[in-house]
Amino acid sequence: MTTTTQCAVLGSGVIGASIAYHLAKAGARVVLIDAAEPAVAPSASWASAGGLRSQGRHGPEQAISIMAAARWRTLEQELDADLGVLLGGHLHVAETEAEEAAVLARVQADRDAGIAIEQVGAREIREIAPDLSAHLRLGAWTPDDGQANPARVAQAFARAAERHGAACLLRSPAQPLVELGRVTGLLLPSGETLRPEHVILAAGAWSIGWLREIGCTLPLRWRGLQMLLSDASPARVSPTVTAVGRNLSLKQSPSGGIIIGGRWFARPVGAAPAVEPIEDHVLRQWAGATAILPDLRNRVLQRSWAGAEAQTLDSMPFIGSLGETGVYLATGFSNHGFQVSPMIGALVADDLLGQKQDLLNPFRPERSGVPDDAWFRFEREPFRN
Ligand SMILES: Cc1cc2nc3c(=O)[nH]c(=O)nc-3n(C[C@H](O)[C@H](O)[C@H](O)COP(=O)(O)OP(=O)(O)OC[C@H]3O[C@@H](n4cnc5c(N)ncnc54)[C@H](O)[C@@H]3O)c2cc1C
Incomplete structure (x- = not known):
C-alpha cells in the first residue's frame, strides 16, 4: 500500500x-x-x-536560545504536561584568578547578544547556592536558566x-x-x-x-557521553552549575540526587550507536563534581549511564x-x-x-x-x- x-x-x-x-x-x-x-x-x-542553559552558546545559536528560554516558561501549559521544568538559574564558576577572565569574557559577550546575564562574586555565589564550595571566586549568572526532564x-x-x-x-x-x-x-x-x-x-x-x-x-560523527547520579543529598543546589576549568555540569534532581555530566566520553560498544560508561571517567567525573559540591564526599554513586549523540x-x-x-x-x-x-x-x-x-x-x-x-x-x- x-x-x-x-x-x-x-x-x-x-x-x-x-x-x-x-x-x-x-x-x-x-x-x-x-x-x-x-x-x-x-x-x-x-x-x-x-540543562536549560542560554549562556555560553555559540554565536549563531544565541538568538534561538533566547527565544527558547521564553518558550520554556510556558511549555508545560502549552503541551499540557509535567516536564519537570525548574528555572533555578545557571551559574558558571571560576575557581582561580586565572579563570576569572573567562567568566568576564562570557558575561560581556552574552550581554552584548541580549542574554540576561550578571557577573557575581564569591559572596553572591554563596547566597545563590550556599552549599557549593567556599573557594569559588567569580560566576556568570543567568537567573532565567534551569533544567527540565x-x-x-x-x-x-x-x-x-x-x-x-x-x-x-x-x-x-x-x-x-x-x-x-x-x-x-x-x-x-x-x-x-x-x-x-x-x-x-x-x-x-x-x-x-x-x-x-x-x-x-x-x-x-557519533559519540557517547556519560552521566552520574548520586543518592539524595541534604545540600540544596537550586541552580545548574558548570565550571570554567572542569568538564562539569551539576544539578540537583527533584528527588535530591545530584546529576553530574559535563562532556565525559563513554565507550562505544560495537559499530551501531551503543555506549557504556568508562570506569576511570566515572571516578574523575565524580572527583571534579566533589570539588565544587563538597557534600558529594558523603554521597554514593547511585547510577551511571551513557547516551549516543551526533556531532558535527x-x-x-x-x-x-x-x-x-x-x-x-x-x-x-x-x-x-x-x-x-x-x-x-x-x-x-x-x-x-x-x-x-x-x-x-x-x-x-x-x-x-x-x-x-x-x-x-x-x-x-x-x-x-
Ligand atoms: C549525556 C548527554 C547530556 C546532555 N546534556 C544536555 C544538556 O544539559 N542540555 C542540552 O541542551 N543538551 C544536552 N545534551 C544534548 C541533547 O540531549 C541532544 O542534543 C538532544 O537530545 C538530541 O535530540 P535528537 O532528537 O536530535 O536525538 P535523539 O534523542 O538521539 O533521538 C534520535 C531518535 O532517532 C531514532 N531513530 C534511529 N534510527 C531511526 C530510523 N531509521 N528511523 C526513525 N528513527 C530512528 C532513535 O530511536 C531516537 O529515538 C546532552 C546529550 C547527552 C548525550
Whole structure:
C-alpha cells in the first residue's frame, strides 16, 4: 500500500518530536516515525542532563536560545504536561584568578547578544547556592536558566503532535527508497510505502548510518557521553552549575540526587550507536563534581549511564535541505540541543512550510565544505578526557 503524507519526521527525540508537533500544529499532515520510541536508551534525549542553559552558546545559536528560554516558561501549559521544568538559574564558576577572565569574557559577550546575564562574586555565589564550595571566586549568572526532564519533553511533544493530528509510527525503522540519488519514499517494516513531500531526518546518532544508505557522508560523527547520579543529598543546589576549568555540569534532581555530566566520553560498544560508561571517567567525573559540591564526599554513586549523540565538526547542528537528496536534516546537535529544541521545532516547521528562516542559515548543511584533512582527523580522533 502507498500512502501520501506531507511530512515524515524520522526520529522522535526532543528534536524530531518538537518538529512534528510544530508542523502538525501549523496544519501539516505529519507522520512521526521512530525505530524505537521517544527518548529510550541509548538516545541522546534519554541520556541528556536536561540543562536549560542560554549562556555560553555559540554565536549563531544565541538568538534561538533566547527565544527558547521564553518558550520554556510556558511549555508545560502549552503541551499540557509535567516536564519537570525548574528555572533555578545557571551559574558558571571560576575557581582561580586565572579563570576569572573567562567568566568576564562570557558575561560581556552574552550581554552584548541580549542574554540576561550578571557577573557575581564569591559572596553572591554563596547566597545563590550556599552549599557549593567556599573557594569559588567569580560566576556568570543567568537567573532565567534551569533544567527540565528531556524524556518527558520528547514524549510530551510526540503526544501533542498526535493531538494535532500527527500519526506516530513507533518501533518502525523506515528504509529510504532512492531513485537517481533522491529519496522518493520510505519503506516501513509493515511493507507500507510512504511518499512524503518532505523527509525530515532527525535521528540523532543514527542519522549517520541512514545518510550512508542514501550515499551521503557529511562531517558528522557519533559519540557517547556519560552521566552520574548520586543518592539524595541534604545540600540544596537550586541552580545548574558548570565550571570554567572542569568538564562539569551539576544539578540537583527533584528527588535530591545530584546529576553530574559535563562532556565525559563513554565507550562505544560495537559499530551501531551503543555506549557504556568508562570506569576511570566515572571516578574523575565524580572527583571534579566533589570539588565544587563538597557534600558529594558523603554521597554514593547511585547510577551511571551513557547516551549516543551526533556531532558535527564545528559542533553546530545541520539544519536544512541536503542538496538534491530530498532530505531535510535536523541533526548533529551535540551536547546542547535540548535547550533549543522548542524553537528548533518552530523554526524548522516554518522553514519547511514556506517561510524561510534566516536564523537557520548558519546551520545549513552546505556549510560543510571542510578541508579533507580536518575531517579525517575529526572522524578518527580518540574520545579521551
Ligand atoms: C549525556 C548527554 C547530556 C546532555 N546534556 C544536555 C544538556 O544539559 N542540555 C542540552 O541542551 N543538551 C544536552 N545534551 C544534548 C541533547 O540531549 C541532544 O542534543 C538532544 O537530545 C538530541 O535530540 P535528537 O532528537 O536530535 O536525538 P535523539 O534523542 O538521539 O533521538 C534520535 C531518535 O532517532 C531514532 N531513530 C534511529 N534510527 C531511526 C530510523 N531509521 N528511523 C526513525 N528513527 C530512528 C532513535 O530511536 C531516537 O529515538 C546532552 C546529550 C547527552 C548525550
